[in-house]
Amino acid sequence: MNSRIVVIPTKRAHSNHAEVARSIGVDIIAGRYAEGTRVPGDAELTAMFGVSRPVLRESVKTLVAKGLLTTKARVGTVVRERAAWNMFDADVLAWHLDAGIDKRFLNDLAEIRLAVEPRAAVLAAARHSEEDIAEIRRSMERMRLEASDSVGFADADLALHVAVARASGNLFMRSIGHVIEAALRASFLLSAPVEPEDRDTVLLWHQKIVDAIAAGDAETASEAMVYVIHNGMRRHEGTVIETATGEALPLADTGE
Numbered sequence: 001m002n003s004r005i006v007v008i009p010t011k012r013a014h015s016n017h018a019e020v021a022r023s024i025g026v027d028i029i030a031g032r033y034a035e036g037t038r039v040p041g042d043a044e045l046t047a048m049f050g051v052s053r054p055v056l057r058e059s060v061k062t063l064v065a066k067g068l069l070t071t072k073a074r075v076g077t078v079v080r081e082r083a084a085w086n087m088f089d090a091d092v093l094a095w096h097l098d099a100g101i102d103k104r105f106l107n108d109l110a111e112i113r114l115a116v117e118p119r120a121a122v123l124a125a126a127r128h129s130e131e132d133i134a135e136i137r138r139s140m141e142r143m144r145l146e147a148s149d150s151v152g153f154a155d156a157d158l159a160l161h162v163a164v165a166r167a168s169g170n171l172f173m174r175s176i177g178h179v180i181e182a183a184l185r186a187s188f189l190l191s192a193p194v195e196p197e198d199r200d201t202v203l204l205w206h207q208k209i210v211d212a213i214a215a216g217d218a219e220t221a222s223e224a225m226v227y228v229i230h231n232g233m234r235r236h237e238g239t240v241i242e243t244a245t246g247e248a249l250p251l252a253d254t255g256e
Contacts, residue, residue: 020049020059022095028068028079029092030099038076039069066092088176093183101186103236109183110233116176117161117229121221124167125213132167133214139163140210148199154188160206164225167213191235201231 024039033039040048046056060077063069067084071077086092087108096105124132142156158181165177177184193199205228212221 016049016051017055017058017062020045020051020056021062022091022098023049024059025063025066025068025091025095026098028063029095033079035079035081038078041076068092088179090179090182093180097182097186101183105183106187106190106236107233109180109187110229112176112180113184113229114226116173117164118222118225120165120168120170120173120177121209121213121225122218123170123173124164125216125218125221127169128167128213132163133210135163136160136167136210136213140206143206144203148202149192149194151189153192154185157188157206158185160210164209164213187232187236191232193235198235202228205231 024033024045027033028039039045042053042056046053049056051059060069060071064071066089067080067086069077070080128136139156139160143153143160146152146156161184162177162181165173168174193202205224208224209221209228212218212224
């Protein structure tokens with residue numbers, strides 16, 4: 001289904017049924033269980049994971065609730081089409097990072113960001129508090145201090161975007177920001193502006209967002225946010241990664 005580009009392991013589950021759900025979920029997202037096919041039966045899965053049938057059934061219920069599986073009488077448990085997956089579920093997003101994200105995932109993420117973040121910047125320009133501006137500026141300063149290809153730079157970038165969503169005063173926008181934090185962080189790590197010219201451009205346009213929100217300039221804040229997201233997509237195009245086998249590959253295009 002997907003060509004692996006980078007794997008970002010997430011925290012392991014704390015219960016047996018949650019860990020089984022995570023393992024099956026990662027296998028589905030990675031394409032080891034294809035859409036429309038049946039997963040192995042109860043006997044095979046209980047033996048595979050060394051768990052009881054009640055634990056396995058609870059795991060399947062979890063995956064059904066998240067849109068990855070469906071159970072059909074006389075058919076069994078079947079993998080649902082990708083369009084049915086709940087991409088705003090924190091576990092489903094985390095499992096994508098475990099399975100390996102590709103160009104389609106990054107493009108889908110950028111598109112939802114373009115639908116939400118420019119508007120969040122507009123609202124932040126009108127509704128921000130002094131505390132909001134202080135937090136946004138602290139994140140901007142952290143970006144300037146951190147090396148472009150460091151985790152610290154990606155975390156500071158993430159903190160700035162989450163702070164803008166918070167400053168919008170819209171609870172839905174704040175919630176979306178928190179839900180997709182892990183995916184955003186992975187995206188920022190992959191699009192790190194390693195070249196000095198790229199770094200200067202990234203810092204310049206993030207500063208434009210900060211200044212426009214502080215000045216109450218909604219139009220400029222929105223335009224700068226759009227530019228930042230598109231610029232990140234451009235840098236993804238040139239990303240070269242290393243697979244689990246150590247092979248160097250360009251950012252994969254699934255062709256879908």
